[in-house]
Amino acid sequence: MRYLIGLLALCCAVMAETRTAVALRDARVVTVGGPTLERGTVLLRDGIIEAVGEGVAIPPDAWVIEARGLTVYPGLMDALTLLEQPPSGAARPVGPAPDAPSQSPPRPARGPQDRPSANSWLRAADLLNASDRRLAEARNAGFTNAVIYPAAGIFAGQGAVLSLAGEKRRMIVASPAGQFLTLIGDRGYTGFPVSLMGALAYIKQVYIDAAHYQAHRLAYERRRPGVSRPDYDRALEGVLESPRALLPARSKVELERMARFAADLKTPAVLYGGDAGYDAADALAKARLPVLVSLKWPERPRDADPDYRESLRLLELRERAPSTPAVLAKAGVPFAFYTDGTAPRDVAKAVKRAIDAGLPETDALRALTLAPARIYGLADRMGSIEKGKLANLVVTDGPLFAETTKVKYIFVEGLKFEPPPDAPPSAPAAPPTGGDL
């Protein structure tokens, strides 16, 4: 057993090679931020892009990779993934009552003041399971970064921008990245809110309360006369810590609804889902809201009732959803892709559908690199191949979204990885283990 672990450790060490300086020479460099270089060199040092250009002098200490015939792209970024769910039955970190014994079922909430389904203080950065095998799978497909969120509750918690390599504490690039909102309570029909309008009103009230809490705290700290000390409220602390709110919206009605709703929250917001964005671009452009577009294009479930007559609208949505990115690009709506459970090996195929529906390839690449970096306010350090940015690269033997293209190397902050040769269709993920989450 110990021998096996030793071997495994060795394998990992071989897989991830690190040198202080690496030069990728004579490659086609798609910088995203600037013009594409047909024969460029990218020099990496200490996890940072030290230089990029056509006549970059290669220092003597650099390890040179002859990259002629290869293409270098910025590492891909998955703009939204969810933490593994703990197995059902395990204690879930939900419920408003920190003082109640953990065994007793949560009491039904009497209103927003009980903060039902609020886990806003949870941080993906703390809950991350660094051995989650999805991380390595995503990396092998060219993803160097992902933004990961806790999944459960109306206020599910705070996300973290990850680098997909290294030790856990090294992986966290930015935290908190935003508050993940779901509109789905975790109590079924047993307590507020049980309706969509209840959930929306609840969220609105919590954001109002958070602003009031902050003002109250400030007034207290300034010793303003007559101001009592505010009670500590971890749900509001969590909301205040989050730089932006992620709101779900897939259909046209939902996109337009959430665009209006986001304005009410008075906090920067990002919509996720986006399926019917092709039909709601005007509202989104007007609201100046970025959209995270799911790469899991809607399709009829394989086990759907064959006799069920689906509405024309739904059939049309399935046909036209992949045209959403093209329409958003044209309307000037900032958007990024997220995989939404699409297997890493199918991501290129999913992106290809958007390209076939009219999205320029450069915009498709941007939606997986610079666009998410911008949306998360990290474009100064990632998202493109530019001097001074993190050395996150994916090196391929052809155009990124072509079916026959293979990933040769992945660099995560200078750490070099190679996908396993001729990666077989990955086995179904092992059942996630609890504990660490």
Add this chain to the structure above:
Amino acid sequence: MIRTACLFLAVSLLPAAPPLVIRNANLITITKGNFRGAVLIDGGKIAAFGDKVVVPPNARVIDAGGQYVTPGIIDPHSHVGTDSVNESALAVASMTGIGDVLNPENIGIYRALAGGVTTIAVLHGSADPIGGKCEIIKTRWGKDAEGIRFEGAPPYIKFALGENVKRSGGVWAALIAPGNLRYPATRMGVEDVFRQAFTDARAYQKAWREYDENRKRGVEALPPRRDLTLEPLVEVLERKRLVHTHAYRADEILMIMRVAEEFGFKINVLVHVLEGYKVAREIAAHGASASTFSDWWAYKMEAYDAIPYNAAIMAKKGVLVSLNSDNAELMRRMNTEAAKVMKYGGVSENDALAMITLNPAKQLGIEDRVGSIETGKDADLVIWDRHPLSNYAKVQKVLVDGELYFDRDTDIGSRPARNKQRQELLEKAKARQNKAAPENKASAAGRPQ
């Protein structure tokens, strides 16, 4: 310069559609009598009507061919066009609002339109004593959520009494899940919920008034916490938000009017109000109006004393009466509901039609805009092939704000094309799925077909 002027002229002229005239019609105006004549529509409003309408030369013409034209039907109580109806977990759910969750793509809106309905009050359900805020919409099928709102309509809130309210949190609900047990479970509890809620609202109102006064005097203080539950109730206390109360029994009708009087506000509309005939004088004295069903009863305990003469009796005692559907299916044929009131109680044709047009408009505070064919009102008009009080009457065309939103011939004529589109989309979807994962014949054969 001239070119710019021309451009400006063109732009300013473009949006205004040419006037529209519906001629050769049997007009039922509700307020101004019946005419054989025409309606002239300009800028979405009724510009003229009657037997001597001067038709501008550029007007588009709809020839009604002697068919009937009425104002659009107004349903003062329904639940179509929304993605949620009840926040049943709370007894006081005034923080919620139908306006947050309107779904303009809900097919119920189109079906209502096809039944001649042009305005709908979309209400919160009746699970809670104090429900959510309501939204009045027009059946502008195809417009987005903002586009269907009845702009400028007074804000409303929904109250509910009796069985639905007690049941929502009662023993049966608790059997499904213990957490469902919710106060109140009795009629006296319902009354208490109102008293408590409005007592809280008064305290909240006072806190804000004190804060505002202090600020005016230059005393700085932390503002009170905004409470989305109490804000609409303060609006009710200040008579800025109207009240729509679901009620069945005479005792609870009296109860809610007494509570309202005690707190200084008014119940504007009592809905369902099946025992309203027992307390019609009290309803009239309070200044409430009533919106009832035509001839349904005994579908639950509190509906046992209902009689089909209810509408007629209440009207005779001076109550403003309308009919409501509460139901997406019934809403398609409100004209026959009105006809029933003639059978039970001998209401006149015009008064019966007023119960689904002008009277609900008055109840919703929008009678200056809709409810009858009058100059200056919105051109919400319905063309019927027969008299609308006939069982055989079918809606031919419906205009909202002077725009044609439903045309029976167009609808029927477009069906083959829609079916073709559906087939094409289904085939495309099949092709996509086969491309994604070619069908495994062996496993498909093993599946029961």
